Amino acid sequence: MKPLASIIIPVYNKAAYIRETLDSALVQSYTNFEIVLVNDGSTDGSLSILQEYADRFPAIVRLINSENRGVSAATNLGIQAASGDYIQFLDADDLMSSDKIERQIQLLSGKGSATIATCEWVNFKDDIHHYRRVLCGVFRDFDSGLDLLLRFWNHQEMMAISSYLTHRDLIQKAGPWDESLTINQDGEFFCRILLKAKEVLFEPKGMVYYRKPGQDNVSQQKSEKAARSLLDSVKSYEKSVLEVEDSIRVRLALKKVYQKYVYDIFPNYRGLLIEARSRMGALGVKENTYIGGPKFQFMSRFLGFENALRLKRFIG
Incomplete structure (x- = not known):
């Protein structure tokens, strides 16, 4: 059968x-x-x-x-x-x-x-x-x-x-x-x-x-409720994956996930940004990691991730 x-x-x-x-x-x-x-x-x-x-x-x-x-x-x-x-x-x-x-x-x-x-x-x-x-x-x-x-x-x-x-x-x-x-x-x-x-x-x-997705879907994904849910899903990633393998390669990848979250919602929802940065720091990853497109990664290498975010926001 x-x-x-x-x-x-x-x-x-x-x-x-x-x-x-x-x-x-x-x-x-x-x-x-x-x-x-x-x-x-x-x-x-x-x-x-x-x-x-x-x-x-x-x-x-x-x-x-x-x-x-x-x-x-x-x-x-x-x-x-x-x-x-x-x-x-x-x-x-x-x-x-x-x-x-x-x-x-x-x-x-x-x-x-x-x-x-x-x-x-x-x-x-x-x-x-x-x-x-x-x-x-x-x-x-x-x-x-x-x-x-x-x-x-x-x-x-x-x-x-x-x-x-x-x-x-x-x-x-x-x-x-x-x-x-x-x-x-x-x-x-x-x-x-x-x-x-x-x-x-x-x-x-x-x-x-x-x-x-249509424009309505995209706009709904930018609400604070959506941003909270997205962070909760990333926290679930962290909990689930570290139970399976707690290693440098996993923590490096998780750091990039939190960076991408900050990248996506910056500069809105200050409390969520603080929480995401805190969890990213708690991973204990000292190595620099880079996310985003080639231009943003280039800026991050010279200015640092947070300064590159501010510049990206300033120049639109």
């Missing part, structure tokens, strides 16, 4: 995109899959679209209707309802190539549940035929999930969550999504997943299409 793959899609006010997302899931060449839709209290007509698909494909699509509690709570509901051996998370406005799941399951065949699969993700706005590739060093195999995490943190790279295919056992070991977070919930969750993963295998032909 082929393993069952569960595609979990939390949905909140994505009526403009959810049909396209569902269609990309339904045309997967891998045939043993289910789709678990979780409506997170949408108010824009998304629910009627989800109900339409549940009615059209009752053997494949399961719909859960919930009050609005946020993406983490909705995703946790989806995990609880899913029956699959493998879990495919899919954002409600992102798309997958039709061979994505099949190729990754082939790649994972014969591997234990602690092996996780990834694939390339690309940016698009409206048309997937006009996508932009992202030059990332994460598009390869890694000997461990920790090695992939350190690549993320040292080079400010990321993996779209839809790129992963994860065994249910790995998710059960890592624990649920943190429902207290309002931003970077996926990064914090997959930090814990990767710390349990013994191997990361990259599938080079399947693809995920990551839709660029």
Whole structure:
């Protein structure tokens, strides 16, 4: 028997995109899959679209209707309802190539549940035929999930969550999504997943299409609540990773994560900046570390990180 793959899609006010997302899931060449839709209290007509698909494909699509509690709570509901051996998370406005799941399951065949699969993700706005590739060093195999995490943190790279295919056992070991977070919930969750993963295998032909966020999403990410949540997620990184390996290479990478946090919110939210700097100092890393683009790194080498931040702010 082929393993069952569960595609979990939390949905909140994505009526403009959810049909396209569902269609990309339904045309997967891998045939043993289910789709678990979780409506997170949408108010824009998304629910009627989800109900339409549940009615059209009752053997494949399961719909859960919930009050609005946020993406983490909705995703946790989806995990609880899913029956699959493998879990495919899919954002409600992102798309997958039709061979994505099949190729990754082939790649994972014969591997234990602690092996996780990834694939390339690309940016698009409206048309997937006009996508932009992202030059990332994460598009390869890694000997461990920790090695992939350190690549993320040292080079400010990321993996779209839809790129992963994860065994249910790995998710059960890592624990649920943190429902207290309002931003970077996926990064914090997959930090814990990767710390349990013994191997990361990259599938080079399947693809995920990551839709660029709209301006409303970007503005919401700049609020003080979002900044607090982001810092809480970084603190969770620190706690989780140091329990697995407390080493110079890990602390150097964590210092860069805190630097990137300060870089992103400076000069706002003074209390959060003080807390982030304090935690960065407590890591005990004496070596200079540099983040940001080439110009900012150049300024940091000559002026120091904090002075480079001030200059960047001054010149806009």
